[in-house]
Amino acid sequence: MLADLGFAIIVITFVLALYSAIIAILGERKKSPILVESARRAQLLTFPLLTLAAAILIYQLINNKFDVSFVYEVTSRSMPTYLKITAWWGGQAGSLLFWSWLLSAFTSIVTLRNWDRDREFLPWVIVVSSVTLAFFLSLNVFFENPFARFYQTIDGVSAYTFKPAGGVPIIPDEGQGLNPLLRHPGMIIHPPLLYLGYVSFVIPFAFAIAALVTGRTDDRWARITRRWTLWAWMFLSLGLVLGARWAYDVLGWGGYWGWDPVEIAAFMPWLTGTAFLHSVMIQEKRGMLKHWNMILIMLTYALVIFGTFLTRSGVLSSVHAFAQSAIGPMFFGFIGMTFIVSIALLIWRWPELKSETEMKSMFSRDAFFLFNNLLFLSVLVVSFWGVIFPLVSELFTGQKITVGPPFYERANAPIFGTMMALMGIAPLTAWGKSTALTLGRALWKPTIPALFIPVWAYLSGYTNWVALIGFFLVAFVISVTLYDTIRSAHARQRAHKEKFTTSLLRLASRNRRRYGGYLIHISMMLMAIGILGIELFQTETQGTISKGQSLQLGRYTINYNDVASWDVPEKGVNHTRAVVDIYKDNKYIGQLYPRIDYYFDSNQTMTIPALRSTLQDDLYILLVDWEPVSASGATFKIFHNPLVNWLWIGSLALIASMLFTAWPDKDPSLRPVRARKHAVQPGAAD
Amino acid sequence: MQQKKFIWGGLLILGAVVLLIVTSTEANAEYFMTIDELKAEGAQVTGKSLRVSGAVDGDTIEYDAQSLTLSFEVAHVTGNNADIEAQGGLAKVLHEAVVDTTRERLQVVYVGAKPDLLRGEAQAIMVGSISDDGIFYADELLLKCPTKYEEAVPEPLDNFKPIT
Incomplete structure (x- = not known):
């Protein structure tokens, strides 16, 4: 049976991981290269084995093998194939296997790439990662076997790794489906x-x-x-x-x-x-x-x-x-x-x-x-x-x-604020020796433009003082970061007699950790704008209205236009969708469709919000409840989330900045020059 | 000399963080209580921020869709997970709590949309405070349905015979 094979592979890999850890320690203690090499090979073998186990699990998921309890728990016939594959990490047993598989892959990359260069470290790297791997695999082996199957005994139906005495295999016709x-x-x-x-x-x-x-x-x-x-x-x-x-x-x-x-x-x-x-x-x-x-x-x-x-x-x-x-x-x-x-x-x-x-x-x-x-x-x-x-x-x-979210917000907000202030000042500081005076001299110029932002925010109606401090800090970090970058690019421009943009690009690409870090800081600040907006200025309202009636929230009016409900049998879901007209300052700006999905297989409802997202604010509408007979109407909950879109824009910027920072260098000569005298030989640092 | 400055700086930060934690904890503490404990405390807990859990009595659920006012009664269940396990699991404990008319009960009022999971024998966790009239006004309402927490196993066979 395929499921048994899957489990056997996990057991074998578990033993291999243990072997690899123990033999690597022995090899190091006895100074035996053969033993160390054997440990390394055992480690390298874990990856193809776990890949095979994962492939078997995915095969079972795709092919509705509901006698396997993990497959029964996380998939159903109506789920599309891509969801069945991703159900691999939709439950505990599978996600533990996923963890092991990743660890095995990463360790293999290390031992394959750096073996000759880092001889002295790698046996111990193998020990640490193999011990970790063995631990995660032991969870699969002894507690959460993703290949356990259902059997019925006199005690009832349960999942077993091995067929119990007198057990009758149970093959359900349909699974429970992934949690919607x-x-x-x-x-x-x-x-x-x-x-x-x-x-x-x-x-x-x-x-x-x-x-x-x-x-x-x-x-x-x-x-x-x-x-x-x-x-x-x-x-x-x-x-x-x-x-x-x-x-x-x-x-x-x-x-x-x-x-x-x-x-x-x-x-x-x-x-x-x-x-x-x-x-x-x-x-x-x-x-x-x-x-x-x-x-x-x-x-x-x-x-x-x-x-x-x-x-x-x-x-x-x-x-x-x-x-x-x-x-x-x-x-x-x-x-x-x-x-x-x-x-x-x-x-x-x-x-x-x-x-x-x-x-x-x-x-x-x-x-x-x-x-x-x-x-x-x-x-x-x-x-x-x-x-x-x-x-x-x-x-x-x-x-x-217990303490709820207000505790974390109250206690963390001042810390985050201080962190932002540091994030702003740090780029203008020097390594080693520095005084308050030199730092102050460097800081005053970029601080001045940043002061305009809270003033502008105040005039635009954001009068909360926490928000004003926050907006100032955001502006301060961005201003200092840009100031420092432009200043350095100018210096380079003068030294190399290049165009300014060329200088800027070369500067950034030759010191990617520094300038990537700057980009990440700026992205974080964009996210901070969104967080300040939604945390401090979110408003909400709710109400039950009948068709034609409306609800008001700030400058927005939402008018309940219509509702419809229909089944999508092939997906195993029922949609109930409301149509609402949105007016801002009594001007029509569009329609939104909040909906409720009901999943038959898991007997669960999901409330899907409708969003109108702009740089200024999000209008977030939920259809909470509705009456099939149109008499009493539907219940809506509406949130107004100012500036929250900046959180997502900042997140996208963060992704780009992180890629810029972490992307492997093609040309080793582009690696930053070491400043410190104890630096190791060039090319050794990765 | 410089090292000393850093130690003072570190201590200052440490002190500030401790202060933040202590004041924020005091300001935002929610007392976790069972209904029995709540009734025993009486007027002492009036107005305090509380987190109370209990079993929902399905017959008492009333909802006014116009004012979005939801009211229901919850019956006492133990707050100790080990006891719940010992008494045969959450579903059984909740069922017995609702059926048992001698249990302490608490009247709850919540303004907001009626949650999907609110039904008889669900476990409700309510955050709010109790007022002078003995009614618990919940600001937050979390529900757990015992059926969702049962072990996922398929239906047994009707004509089951153990293989010998």
Whole structure:
């Protein structure tokens, strides 16, 4: 049977991963190249094997093999093929396999590409990633077999890996179908992107551990994995943004982020990862913060595993908890074990990771990077506190107390504001020594134009003072960033006697990390405009009206025109669609079609909002309820979300900026020149 | 000397963050309570921000579509997940709570659209506060339907005979 073969492959891969980890350690300890090579081959073999297991799973999904419980849970006959394929990560067992498959692929890329160059690190990289792989595969082997099949015994129907005694196979004619909430383009690529981000962070962590074990305490590990870290960060950011867009489009509460524990779980590794991206630059440039970087990457790894656990274990009831199971203790055990081992290694190497220089000035770039790091960690602490507070309060007071979104917003807003101020000032600071005076001299020019923005916003009716500070900071960051870029381009223009645009392009393409970083900062600021708009100025109304009647929200009038309901049998869904006419300042501007979808197979309704999106604002209309007999009419909920489109525009800009920053260099000569005297030989850094 | 400055700077940030966390926690704490606990506390909790869960009694659901006012009663269920498991799962616990007329009940009023999942024997989690008249005014209403949380298994065969 194909399903049995799939399971057998997972078991074999699990054994191979264990073998690879153990033999790599043995090979290193006995200085035996043959053993190390054997470990490497075992590792390389995991990828084709897992690809085969995945192919079998996808084959089962496409061909409606509902006797396999995973297929039964996530697909139904009426689902189109592409959805059946993406159902691979629509449930717990499948998404764990997906995780393993990605990790195996990434580790293979590392061992294939860098084997000769990084001989001393790679055996330990194999150990770390194989241990991680073995852990994830063990979940599939012992708890969540994606190939388990249904059998009926005297106790009833249940899924079994092996045929139970006296069991009769059950082959259902139809599956339950993927949760309709997940049948959205954003949701189809949101989990894989998040997972790509998660899994990519395993590689820098593996190199960090390798550096600690082998005692190479320079920044070699960070240089090798710099690009991995960037890609990891990029995928994680993309995953978060897509998740936000999905929530906005599908969940129908007019928002994009609810400080749900699972959202926070995905956000936390992003925070430590972002802090790491910044502080690793100080290590490269100045040889400082070595311990700190190790701690950050270890935290990121732990939070990545924790994030996977939260999204996949169902411990927290949230919109994300689509699955529940008993793998919690396994995850906690694994996170605890890896964290203790990493910290032990770090303590062992602590004296050797001494800083090469001291931080000299509070106004130097080094100091600003350090403050920025502390702020990211502050947001992490706030978020983590919010998640564990119910447990803490119950433990100490016996009373379970929770905190909602207002807690996170209130506590994080000042931190985000400070972060933006730093983001604005930092580009004008210098490495090493700097004083308040030199910094002030550099800053005043770009600050002045930024002051006009809050004035203009105030006059346009945005009178909330938090918003005004926010708008100023946004303008400040953009203004300083542009000022610094143009200034540098001018300097280059004078030196090289080129056209200004040529100078600008060459400058940016030769120092992509710096200017890519700038672009990312600007994109973030565009997103901040959207966030300020929706958080501070969102208004809403709701009402039940009959045909011909209207609802008013600010300058908008929506008029209930018509409603219709029809089945689409081939998709297994019923649509109920309302037609509403939209007027702004009593002028007709168009029609919108909010609707309710009802899925027969899963017996679930989905409220699909209708959107009118402009740069100024979004009108977001939900058809909440309706009466088939037209007498009493329909209930609508309307949100007015000012400026929110900038969040999505900023997200697109972010994607472009990240690609610019992380795209591999074709010409090695374009690599930035190392500023520090301990730099390794050219060409060694990737 | 410089190092000292950085330590002070770090401590300052740490202090600010602790302050932010403490004040924000105090300002936004929601007390998680069962209906029994709520009734036991009496007038002490009036006006406080609360998060209460209970089993919806389907017979009491009333909805006025014009004013969008929804009212229903919830019956006490235990807040402890282990107890729920021990008593045979969420669906069973909710069912018993609604059937048992001796249980403490709470009258809930919510203004807004009627949620799809609001039906008898659903688990409701309400965020809001209790007023002097003993009615719980919910600002937020979350619902869980026990059927969605049952293990996904297909129908058993009618003519089942174990293979021996």
